[in-house]
Amino acid sequence: MAKIITITSGKGGVGKTTTAINLGAALNGFGKDVIILDANLTTPNVGLHLGAPIVPISLNHVLQGKAKIADALYEHASGTKIIPSSLSVRELRNINSEGLKEVGKKLKKMADFIIFDSAAGLGDEALAAIESGDELIIVTNPEITAVTDALKTSKVIEQMGKEVKGIIVTRVKGLKTDMPIANIRDMLELPILGVIPEDNRVQEALVMKDALIHTHPKSKTARAYRHIAARIAGNADYKEKIPMWERIFG
Numbered sequence: 483m484a485k486i487i488t489i490t491s492g493k494g495g496v497g498k499t500t501t502a503i504n505l506g507a508a509l510n511g512f513g514k515d516v517i518i519l520d521a522n523l524t525t526p527n528v529g530l531h532l533g534a535p536i537v538p539i540s541l542n543h544v545l546q547g548k549a550k551i552a553d554a555l556y557e558h559a560s561g562t563k564i565i566p567s568s569l570s571v572r573e574l575r576n577i578n579s580e581g582l583k584e585v586g587k588k589l590k591k592m593a594d595f596i597i598f599d600s601a602a603g604l605g606d607e608a609l610a611a612i613e614s615g616d617e618l619i620i621v622t623n624p625e626i627t628a629v630t631d632a633l634k635t636s637k638v639i640e641q642m643g644k645e646v647k648g649i650i651v652t653r654v655k656g657l658k659t660d661m662p663i664a665n666i667r668d669m670l671e672l673p674i675l676g677v678i679p680e681d682n683r684v685q686e687a688l689v690m691k692d693a694l695i696h697t698h699p700k701s702k703t704a705r706a707y708r709h710i711a712a713r714i715a716g717n718a719d720y721k722e723k724i725p726m727w728e729r730i731f732g
Contacts, residue, residue, distance in 0.1 A: 486590065491620060492620070499528060506693075509711045515563075517597070522602075537554075541568070613644075623653045649673070651678065
């Protein structure tokens with residue numbers, strides 16, 4: 483059964499879009515038909531990350547009733563499908579973010595997984611994306627401000643009658659200043675789906691206009707995203723082959 487997964491966060495800059503793109507690409511790599519939709523209408527980034535910053539038909543046109551959803555669907559060279567939002571300020575007019583729910587219903591007939599990259603925070607756009615999701619994943623960083631905002635987001639989701647599937651902790655540096663993962667889990671009272679290390683290659687992937695799991699497939703970050711995607715896809719037996727030299731020296 484097709485499923486909409488909304489990736490959300492309490493604050494910006496935590497790695498939400500990077501997570502949405504890499505999870506989508508990883509699920510695609512597992513043979514799933516995936517569509518990544520940029521539900522961040524005011525400050526969209528999915529198209530920028532995947533080399534489609536300006537497209538003739540965007541999600542904005544669909545929400546304005548000027549185009550069909552299939553016309554706003556684009557395929558990346560990797561095979562991952564995306565629906566970008568427009569960078570144009572002019573195309574923000576007459577946008578009804580509540581239309582995301584209807585868009586989601588149509589997309590569920592076109593793919594196995596639809597990933598909504600939500601706007602950060604708890605504004606109307608973010609709430610519309612949350613309301614549209616069958617499953618909610620919160621992205622946060624190991625710092626008290628980000629975790630506090632994640633807690634607020636989880637409480638709002640609960641009040642909306644939705645359930646959070648779990649937390650993905652990104653940009654983990656492994657420093658003493660990082661908030662311990664166990665503390666994050668205890669504070670949020672939610673399962674940790676995965677831990678993503680801080681990685682400069684995320685920026686390299688952005689420059690290369692592709693997902694990190696494609697540009698640097700052997701990196702620890704790529705492996706972490708694939709493990710989370712395997713869990714989402716229900717592939718409980720998934721294991722990565724780690725080279726002997728890395729097991730010894732890594």
